[in-house]
Amino acid sequence: MDGDVMIAGFFPLYTLGIDLNNNEASRQKEHIPLIFKTYQFVLALAFAIEEINQNSELLHNLTLGFDIYNINFEAWAVLKDPFIWLSGKYKIPNYSCRRDSKFIAVLTGPLGITSAHIGTLLELYRIPQFTFGPFDQALSDHKKFPTLYQMAPKDTSIATAMASLLLHFNWNWVGLLTSEDENSLWVLVKLKEEMAKNRLCVAYELVMSSKFVSQIYKFMTIYSQINKSSANVLMLYGDNESLLDLMMCFEQLLIKGKVCIMNSQWDLTMRRNYFMLGSFHVPLIFSHHHADVSGFTDFIKAVNPSKYPEDFVLARLWFVSFNCSDSETDCVTWDNCLHDASLDWLPGHIFDRTLSGDSYNIYNAVYTVAQALHEMLLHQTEFQTMGSSKETVSSPAQLHLFIKNIQFYNPAGDEMILDEKRKLEPEYDILNIWNFPEGLQLTVKVGKFSPYALHGNQLSLSEDMVEWAIGTIETPHSACSESCGPGFRTSLQEEKPACCFDCNLCPENEIANGTDMDQCVKCPDHQYANTQRTQCLLRAASFLDFGDPLGMALACMALCFSILTAVVLGMFVKHHDTAIVKANNRTLSYILLISLIFCFFCSLLFLGQPNTVTCILQQTAFGIVFTVAISTVLAKTVTVVLAFKSTSPGRRMRWLLVSGAPNFIIPICTLIQVTLCGLWLGTSPPFVDTDAHSEHGHIIILCNKGSLTAFYCVLGYLGFLALSSFTMAFLARNLPDTFNEAKFLTFSMLVFCSVWLTFLPVYHSAKGKVMVAVEVFSILASAAGLLGCIFAPKCYIILLMPNRNSLHDFRDKRHSRRNKPS
Structure with a gap:
């Protein structure tokens, strides 16, 4: 297609060399293996140029044209057609006979390696080169390729996009396969970083090169690793030159049950119809998102050999696809052809009617050339006088100044910027290949990834539209360990x-309300974990209540002992003139009985819901009341000892007994205990506390003693008094007297000490309400021991043997004991 200004396009259209200087017949040989899939590149170039030429506001009186040249996949033949283009009509390598050449720019692609070879040659002539293939990191070196411009954006977000897809399907065990080029290795590093950030694991990592594939034994090793791996997802990124043969061999070897995720530059691999129909399915492809170009579909429908008679590739496509035959005399005349035949009829694996990403880059490259040329012409009008009705175009080298800083919106509405630093991150369409019989395929958009959306909303996917491998209904699963x-x-x-792990049940009172949690979360003290360890439930408040069976039993015991003690006190008051009451110091007996009543009653302070007052009264009342009781026992013991010692002549003991010195023991001992309790309350008093660990599902409200040291000091002082009383009573146990109670006092102190010595280890091992019950029981047991050991024998004599409870009988027994021969 001729024009005032020309653009050369180097596209991979066929794989065998064709002599472009030969006649038309040589171009139409049936054995030429054309690549119809890439013919869309030619149509995208033609469509863009026709659209620009019809735009009266762009380039004014200038028209664009184009020439198409084949580019070979083989490295040794890459520069063949560029040399033909540069040399002109004659075969003179690296010498241009086209002094009046109208070419202003060159389009190359889609492979980066071919663009690099051609760019090295074109750089000598400063001709602008636009690559329409995927972004290649190697081509971004502006020192090496100063005249090369990449139309495709850099895949800065592809790693995040692929990781988001893995997270969506909960695929955390994935294999990686990339080609051995600079761009793929850069993406591989970014992808591994993104996967590590999201706790996605790499099952295996393979880097392939063309040389590597050629070594069959290494190739089989890779096949074995992929096929035997427990990872059911394989992610591919790279150019198809390195991995195409590998993928087709995989298909033949029947790698089953694997899901493949790849980038859009794998579009060329779909030209084989059997590739997509096998068990190794490629369901999800990331393609750069672009706006729809209006009019392109209608343009394709209108394309036919009659419209472009010089296009031998189109003629060959028509011949193969619609079973046509051409006339020997006129190549434009077609026989046995449907008049309404159209490229729109062809299946997708032969010719894709949807504008591909590479074709869209060609469309944008043409518009970039047109916009830059338009600005250059406007710039020339400011400094030059027009000599004709048409603008004159300077050399292609002058166009670079306008291309580098260009910024415009194409007709589809997308902003075009060639400066890599100013380019926006690309958005991605997620495509799925639907397979039909006879190799028919349909590319369907099933999702989108936008790096500009809020985190968590970047990926949108219609999962019900995804078609998995043939025979697969459910979404594939790929994990090293079950969640x-x-x-x-x-x-x-x-x-x-990190994706390979075992599952352990959360410890007691810890929960995990999510999946794959590294650590269980401990419930707050006022909550507890349910049996499944999935949620924290509110603990019910609990304490040693009067309504509890244990609390009720202890309360009944306390009341019964209190009543019994009161009965004994009443009995002593009623028989206060009897010999046994008088002989055992009636006043001290009254004090002891009253203190025992208070001992039984103070145990009730430990029952019911604790508060600050009861917590303070519990320990102080217990310590002081028991001090009174034990000091009374000590006073009674001292009285007994003084009573017998005072009978000896010349002793001062009688004076101590008559002066009432034993009675001062009670207030002195009690004052010491009161002082200890005062220091306790002044430094670290008891307070209301909670115990959330002793009883499952309950939080126990109890009194914290504040200072354990003070508590044990109180107990130690009581133990000291009890031990002193026990020692005195033990020494006086054999003193001769009818009503000598030293033996009973000895037994009472023995019971008291035994109870509280047993209390200490049991109290430390108990928890919660049981700990409180142990202390209450110890109070009741020790007080009951004092009551029983000291007053039970006396009550027995008073109630059952009144004849022994008289002064006359007491004197007769005493007289007979003295006259008894020794």
Whole structure:
């Protein structure tokens, strides 16, 4: 297609060399293996140029044209057609006979390696080169390729997009396969970083080159690793030159049950109809998102050999696809052809009617050339006088200044910027290939990834539209270990990635309300974990209540002992003139009985819901009342000892007995205990506390003693008094007297000490309400021991043997004991 200004396009249209200087017949040989899939590149170039030429506001009186040249896949033949283009009509390598050449720019692609070879040659002539293939990191070196411009955006977000897809399907065990080029290795690093950030694991990592594939034994090793791996997802990124043969061999070897995710530059691999129909399915492809170009579909429908008679590729496509035959005399005349035949009839694996990403880059490259040329012409009008009705175009080298800083919106509405630093991150369409019988395919958009959306909303996917491998209904699963459900935490397996773990039940009172949690969360003290360890439930408040069976039993015991003690006190008051009451110091007996009543009653302070007042009264009342009781026993013991010692002549003991010195023991001992309790309350008093660990599902409200040291000091002082009383009573146990109660006092102190010595280990091992019950029981047991050991024998004499409770009988027994021969 001729024009005032020309653009050369180097596209991979066929794989065998064709002599472009030969006649038309040589171009139409049936054995030429054309690549019809790439013919869309030619149509995209033609469509853009026709659209620009019809735009009266762009380029004014200038028209664009184009020439198409084949580019070979083989490295040794890459520069063949560029040399033909540069040399002109004659075969003179690296010498241009086209002094009046109208070419202003060159389009190359889609492979980066071919663009690099051609760019090295074109750089000598400063001709602008536009690559329409995927972004290549090697081509971004502006020192090496100063005249090369890449139309495709850099895949800065492809790693995030692929990781988001893996997270969407919960695929955390994935294989990686890339080609051995600079861009693929850069994406591989970014992808591994993104996967590590999201706790996605790499099952295996393979980097392929063309040389590597050629070595069959290494190739089989890779096949074995992919096929035997437990990872059911394989992610591919790279150019098809390195991996195409590998993928087709995989298809023949029947790698089953694997899901493949790849980038859009794999579009060329779909030209084989059997490739997509096998068990190794390629369901999800990331393609750069672009706006729809209006009019392109109608343009394709209108394309036919009559419209472009010089296009031998189109003629060959028509011949093969619609079973036509051409006339020997006129190549434009077609026989046995449907008049309404159209490219729109062809299946997708032969010719794709949807504008591909590479074709869209060609469309944008043409518009970039036109916009830059338009600005250059406007710039010339400011400094030059027009000599004709048409603008004159300077050399292609002058166009670079306008291309580098260009910024415009194409007719589809997308902003075009060639400066890589100013380019926006690309958005991605997620495509799925639907397979039909006879190799028919349909490319369907099933999702989109936008890096500009809020985190968590970047990926949108219609999962019900995704077609998996043939025979597969459910979404494939790919994980090293099954997910740990709620109530379990993960435990990493030794020498394996983080995705390989065991599931362990959360410890007591800890929960895991999510899946694959590293650590269980401990419930607050006022809550507890349910049996499944999935949620924290509110604990019910609990304490040693009067309504509890244990609390009720202890309260009944306290009341019964209190009543019994009161009865004994009443009995002593009623028989206060009897010999046994008088002989055992009636006043001290009254004090002891009253203190025992208070001992039984103070145990009730430990029952019911604790508060600050009861917590303080519990320990102080217990300590002081028991001090009175034990000091009374000590006073009674001292009285007994003084009573017998005072009978000896010349002793001062009688004076101590008559002066009432034993009676001062009670207030002195009690004052010491009151002082200890005062220091306790002044430094660290008891307070209301909670115990959330002793009883499952309950939070126990109890009194914290504040200072354990003070508590044990109180107990130690009581133990000291009890031990002193026990020692005195033990020494006086054999003193001769009818009503000598030293033996009973000895037994009472023995019971008291035994109870509280047993209390200490039991109290430390008990928890919660049981700990409180142990202390209450110890109070009741020790007080009951004092009551029983001291007053039970006396009550027995008073109630059952009144004849022994008289002064006359007491004197007769005493007289007979003295006259008894020794």
